[in-house]
Amino acid sequence: MNKNVLVTGGAGFIGSNFIRYLQENAPETKIINLDLLTYAGSLENLKDLPAPKNYTFVKGDICDQPLVERLLRENQIDTIVHFAAESHVDRSLKGPGAFVQTNIVGTYALLEAARQVWLKENPGSSDIYRFHHISTDEVFGTLSPTDPAFEECTPYAPNSPYAASKASSDHLVRSYAHSFGLPITISNCSNNYGPYQFPEKLIPLMILNALTGKPLPIYGDGMQIRDWLYVEDHCEAIWKIVHEGKLGESYNIGGGNQPPNIEIVKTICAILDELAPTADHTPHEQLITYVTDRPGHDRRYAMNIEKISRELDWQPKYDLKTGLHKTVKWYLENIDWLNAIIEEKDYQNWVQINYQRRDN
Ligand code: NAD
Numbered sequence: 308m309n310k311n312v313l314v315t316g317g318a319g320f321i322g323s324n325f326i327r328y329l330q331e332n333a334p335e336t337k338i339i340n341l342d343l344l345t346y347a348g349s350l351e352n353l354k355d356l357p358a359p360k361n362y363t364f365v366k367g368d369i370c371d372q373p374l375v376e377r378l379l380r381e382n383q384i385d386t387i388v389h390f391a392a393e394s395h396v397d398r399s400l401k402g403p404g405a406f407v408q409t410n411i412v413g414t415y416a417l418l419e420a421a422r423q424v425w426l427k428e429n430p431g432s433s434d435i436y437r438f439h440h441i442s443t444d445e446v447f448g449t450l451s452p453t454d455p456a457f458e459e460c461t462p463y464a465p466n467s468p469y470a471a472s473k474a475s476s477d478h479l480v481r482s483y484a485h486s487f488g489l490p491i492t493i494s495n496c497s498n499n500y501g502p503y504q505f506p507e508k509l510i511p512l513m514i515l516n517a518l519t520g521k522p523l524p525i526y527g528d529g530m531q532i533r534d535w536l537y538v539e540d541h542c543e544a545i546w547k548i549v550h551e552g553k554l555g556e557s558y559n560i561g562g563g564n565q566p567p568n569i570e571i572v573k574t575i576c577a578i579l580d581e582l583a584p585t586a587d588h589t590p591h592e593q594l595i596t597y598v599t600d601r602p603g604h605d606r607r608y609a610m611n612i613e614k615i616s617r618e619l620d621w622q623p624k625y626d627l628k629t630g631l632h633k634t635v636k637w638y639l640e641n642i643d644w645l646n647a648i649i650e651e652k653d654y655q656n657w658v659q660i661n662y663q664r665r666d667n
């Protein structure tokens with residue numbers, strides 16, 4: 308059955324990849340993209356969509372409940388896929404307020420709008436609706452080198468303001484199912500990488516800095532571990548959960564790629580040496596620079612994905628080597644996209660704040 312989907316945060320990294328994924332794999336799906344276009348969102352991420360007639364962009368805030376209610380009614384939305392968030396841990400350490408507002412209050416406004424329009428105005432038809440909430444593995448806290456990977460039932464123990472705001476939104480979503488019968492699913496995903504990721508996160512930042520001959524800043528000893536997932540794999544998992552996931556349930560999503568940060572950065576350098584052998588800064592590894600650690604830095608994340616594999620027959624398709632190669636190649640071919648971001652004042656200010664005054 309064709310769906311009418313409200314995607315929030317569809318101009319950001321994962322949201323824009325998800326919209327492209329939907330247009331390629333379910334082109335009849337009607338998509339409304341609600342995005343505030345903060346520093347992290349750009350319509351440049353959505354150029355050349357395959358099925359533009361089924362796509363509408365609305366600039367607006369997820370905290371604006373009347374706007375969300377109107378969009379749900381006017382477009383007969385039956386599915387919400389909720390990506391919109393403040394998403395960067397380092398920014399949450401410098402200014403947690405925006406994280407509380409968007410991630411917690413914004414999720415509340417969406418839930419309340421869905422409750423009003425879906426449950427109160429259309430009683431008895433809740434089985435046609437789905438509110439899918441995108442969350443993170445960071446809600447589970449940190450693992451030691453020998454701890455088993457996070458499972459869906461691992462107790463929440465968020466450490467950063469970002470993780471705490473996402474944990475809070477997960478609890479709100481769960482409570483709307485339990486208290487009001489809102490038809491929800493949640494996915495908790497590990498670190499994504501791929502095209503259109505804003506160059507504040509590890510992988511695109513390292514590619515950008517290597518290309519421009521800037522230091523590659525490794526926090527602490529560089530031995531922290533993340534469970535890297537190529538973004539297209541994430542999009543496929545989300546769409547499966549929206550269709551086949553059990554109501555009220557959460558699903559862990561991960562890539563099974565868990566080398567320490569320093570190894571990821573060295574691999575990026577080696578791929579750049581191979582793809583851009585005449586660049587001024589080859590070998591790019593010479594740019595690696597150890598810097599003061601992130602406060603409260605989580606040591607290790609790893610996801611147990613047995614539930615989604617067993618129940619929904621989902622497995623990641625990309626290994627890290629293939630995914631990183633594809634990603635570096637994309638950034639090399641889209642250097643104008645990167646240049647447009649780094650020319651923004653906000654970006655320059657951020658680099659200044661984060662990397663030159665890490666102790667404040
Ligand atoms: P992003 O920062 O690239 O994009 C966020 C988008 O949300 C932007 O387009 C921004 O303009 C929009 N937005 C922010 N505040 C808004 C508001 N108040 N109203 C409407 N739109 C608003 O984020 P991302 O990396 O694409 O992450 C998307 C989601 O996935 C987030 O919920 C994040 O917590 C989650 N997640 C991300 C990762 C990852 O590795 N990036 C991993 C797991 C989960």
Ligand code: TYD
Nearest residue numbers: 396498507508509510512524525526531568
């Ligand atoms: P990041 O991409 O910010 O994602 P998250 O903090 O949500 O996991 O960071 C990934 C890892 O890379 C994390 O351990 C912090 C580290 N890191 C650096 O060492 N240097 C950097 O400049 C950045 C942005 C991250």
